[in-house]
Amino acid sequence: MGGPIESTRPATSDRAELPPLPGAVDGKVVLRLAPFPNGALHIGNARMLYVNDEYRRRYRGKLYLVFDDTIGSEEKRVDPAIFDVIQNDLVLAGVPPDDVFYKSDRIPRFYPWAVRVIERGAAYVCRCPAELLRKNRESGTACPERSQSLEETLEGWEKMLAGAFGPGEAVLRLRTDLADPDPAFRDRVLMRISDLEHPRVGRKYRVWPMLEFSWAVDDVELGLTHVLRGKDLVIEDRMEEFIWKLLGIQGPPFLHWGLLRLREAKIAKSKSFKEVKSGVYDGWSDPRTWSIDSLARRGIRAEALRRFTLSFGLSLSDIEVPAETLYAENRQLIDPTTARRAFVPDPVLVEVEGAPELGVIELPNHPDRPELGRREVVAAPPYWLPRAELERHAGEEIRLKDLLNLKLPLERIAGDATRLVARFTGRENKKLPRIQWVARESSIPVELLELDGSRRTGQGEGSLRSSAPGDVLQFERVGFVRLEDKWKPGTEPVLACFGHP
RNA sequence: GCUCCCGUAGUCUAGUCCGGCCAAGGAUUCGGCGCCUUCGACGCCGUAACCCGGGUUCAAAUCCCGGCGGGAGCACCA
Numbered sequence: 001m002g003g004p005i006e007s008t009r010p011a012t013s014d015r016a017e018l019p020p021l022p023g024a025v026d027g028k029v030v031l032r033l034a035p036f037p038n039g040a041l042h043i044g045n046a047r048m049l050y051v052n053d054e055y056r057r058r059y060r061g062k063l064y065l066v067f068d069d070t071i072g073s074e075e076k077r078v079d080p081a082i083f084d085v086i087q088n089d090l091v092l093a094g095v096p097p098d099d100v101f102y103k104s105d106r107i108p109r110f111y112p113w114a115v116r117v118i119e120r121g122a123a124y125v126c127r128c129p130a131e132l133l134r135k136n137r138e139s140g141t142a143c144p145e146r147s148q149s150l151e152e153t154l155e156g157w158e159k160m161l162a163g164a165f166g167p168g169e170a171v172l173r174l175r176t177d178l179a180d181p182d183p184a185f186r187d188r189v190l191m192r193i194s195d196l197e198h199p200r201v202g203r204k205y206r207v208w209p210m211l212e213f214s215w216a217v218d219d220v221e222l223g224l225t226h227v228l229r230g231k232d233l234v235i236e237d238r239m240e241e242f243i244w245k246l247l248g249i250q251g252p253p254f255l256h257w258g259l260l261r262l263r264e265a266k267i268a269k270s271k272s273f274k275e276v277k278s279g280v281y282d283g284w285s286d287p288r289t290w291s292i293d294s295l296a297r298r299g300i301r302a303e304a305l306r307r308f309t310l311s312f313g314l315s316l317s318d319i320e321v322p323a324e325t326l327y328a329e330n331r332q333l334i335d336p337t338t339a340r341r342a343f344v345p346d347p348v349l350v351e352v353e354g355a356p357e358l359g360v361i362e363l364p365n366h367p368d369r370p371e372l373g374r375r376e377v378v379a380a381p382p383y384w385l386p387r388a389e390l391e392r393h394a395g396e397e398i399r400l401k402d403l404l405n406l407k408l409p410l411e412r413i414a415g416d417a418t419r420l421v422a423r424f425t426g427r428e429n430k431k432l433p434r435i436q437w438v439a440r441e442s443s444i445p446v447e448l449l450e451l452d453g454s455r456r457t458g459q460g461e462g463s464l465r466s467s468a469p470g471d472v473l474q475f476e477r478v479g480f481v482r483l484e485d486k487w488k489p490g491t492e493p494v495l496a497c498f499g500h501p
Numbered sequence: 502g503c504u505c506c507c508g509u510a511g512u513c514u515a516g517u518c519c520g521g522c523c524a525a526g527g528a529u530u531c532g533g534c535g536c537c538u539u540c541g542a543c544g545c546c547g548u549a550a551c552c553c554g555g556g557u558u559c560a561a562a563u564c565c566c567g568g569c570g571g572g573a574g575c576a577c578c579a
Contacts, residue, residue, distance in 0.1 A: 184575035
């Protein structure tokens with residue numbers, strides 16, 4: 001007896017597991033999400049969300065949302081409306097944070113740290129124009145300020161805080177090594193001066209930390225045990241570690257993953273931002289943004305996004321995945337419980353000569369799941385049929401799915417034709433092209449929002465009248481759709497958003 | 502140009518740290534068949550990969566060297 005020894009190979013039929021977190025202690029893990037608040041979360045942020053959340057679950061730890069809302073730049077401004085949008089996105093994504101922090105609330109905390117770094121003799125106040133600073137960095141040239149004494153630096157720092165310098169006139173720089181092989185790492189800026197108005201704290205502060213420095217501080221102050229982030233931020237690791245070493249601090253370890261892009265969604269957040277603001281897009285939930293919100297609108301479940309994202313593990317390769325992979329994940333989740341309905345896009349009215357009276361028939365809600373029940377459908381000509389199919393099968397015999405066969409006239413359908421007469425050929429279930437149909441008698445207009453933002457109009461079966469906003473359905477031979485939240489039952493047309501094939 | 506990272510089938514991934522059970526597993530896609538009523542699901546079958554060249558070794562996807570290819574960073578942005 002006993003099971004055969006199949007193979008010692010790891011059972012990879014199950015979903016790939018993320019590797020264990022180094023040094024993680026159950027119940028003690030503290031992680032963070034740090035999106036820049038300039039746009040809704042989108043598919044590119046999903047990896048950050050679910051990898052962090054997965055570890056939080058596994059180790060029963062904490063996950064903080066930390067808004068990286070330092071002052072930014074002219075080009076990269078914080079959008080105050082986005083704070084709520086992001087929090088809402090996290091709820092939609094099924095990744096609620098345990099606590100929320102704003103960097104802009106923490107600015108004074110960075111000042112003493114700056115002093116600590118200065119007192120180690122590892123920083124100086126540089127008054128070079130940005131241009132020159134960059135040039136010197138590239139060539140590895142030291143500017144005169146680099147050799148200033150500790151006292152001079154402290155004095156300069158105090159002057160920065162006191163407002164003696166205008167924006168761009170002075171920065172606090174870390175003294176790394178001008179000969180560092182990585183030019184990007186030479187004497188990076190820690191703190192700078194900005195007069196821009198911050199949406200949350202206004203002009204309360206003039207001296208702002210750079211991202212890396214703020215994290216060197218907050219990853220310690222917030223008690224993070226592990227920092228998980230995209231590998232585009234690896235230089236931040238070095239910076240943080242450099243500062244910790246300088247101050248004799250043991251900081252959390254870093255883990256990374258590569259860039260994840262959806263082939264269909266190469267859009268930049270900034271572009272979406274523009275289109276959302278200008279009203280070209282229908283808000284952040286416009287399918288063209290590929291935001292988390294827009295995916296929810298399309299009936300793509302958070303669980304599908306989670307599985308999709310985690311399937312890539314912590315791989316460091318930069319990848320580009322077709323959306324079809326995400327759709328497959330979602331289909332697996334929703335197909336077994338999703339009711340089928342008829343929807344005829346770009347419909348043409350077709351009379352059927354010699355058709356028997358059928359009245360009202362019953363059809364199953366799902367072809368393989370009788371437990372999902374049945375619905376009543378009126379089966380009486382004339383029928384709405386999809387124009388594209390009528391054109392493709394002109395002169396041929398076709399079958400109205402689940403109903404009857406008919407022969408289409410040979411004539412070509414004029415572009416604006418609205419009526420056609422076909423001939424009944426029988427009810428026998430023959431192997432014929434099958435198309436969806438809706439009897440005019442009980443049809444209801446439907447407007448389907450497509451992924452490119454366009455709207456397709458058509459006729460849906462009468463049973464849609466008893467559907468509710470938020471329902472996910474399959475329009476047979478069209479795809480999975482979700483009825484729009486803004487649709488009010490009892491009104492026409494029914495509003496639906498296309499999900500995926 | 503400099504720095505770092507990556508390179509397994511069409512796509513993604515497991516395996517690479519600790520060489521042999523990997524003539525390479527899974528998912529998805531694609532093709533065929535079935536389920537006689539979907540361009541969906543399900544079932545079966547099939548196609549298909551270790552970037553290249555050297556080296557070490559009885560043995561290399563796995564270790565070493567050298568190429569090539571791809572990505573990211575080189576902001577007083579995040």
